[in-house]
Amino acid sequence: MTTRSASAKYEGLGKAGKGHVSLQSGVLTDQFYGFNTRFADEPGTNPEELIAAAHASCFTMALSFALAQAGYSDGTLETTAKVKLEQDGPGFKITRSDLVLTASVPGIEADEFEKIAGEAKAGCPISKVLNAEITLEHTLNG
Structure with missing residues (x-):
């Protein structure tokens, strides 16, 4: 009935890597995420x-x-x-x-x-x- 998509890109590996996530709707575009946004309080998403x-x-x-x-x-x-x-x-x-x-x-x-x-x-x-x-x-x- 409906298909929605999102994409993620990760440059570098492990804790040093930096990711960006985008949503099909454009509400999030290249939003930063990484180890510190997931396990610490660095600004960004996870x-x-x-x-x-x-x-x-x-x-x-x-x-x-x-x-x-x-x-x-x-x-x-x-x-x-x-x-x-x-x-x-x-x-x-x-x-x-x-x-x-x-x-x-x-x-x-x-x-x-x-x-x-x-x-x-x-x-x-x-x-x-x-x-x-x-x-x-x-x-x-x-």
């Missing part, structure tokens, strides 16, 4: 941050559509995703993505919201592609 952005936006959109399908027409959803990278033998593995949601949906009961949010978490395409634990903590503001 793969885990990009996955966190993808997961937060995908889940939030899935929940928005599920709430609309359930008959709700107004609300605000704000999600943060925290993607955890851990040592895995000689390499690394993303072990979890923790979604933290703050929502305001007038007229919804807490149990219905929790059910719809849980289904959106499980059904969002990024959740499906991640081979990691995915948690959801939410606050529903009345």
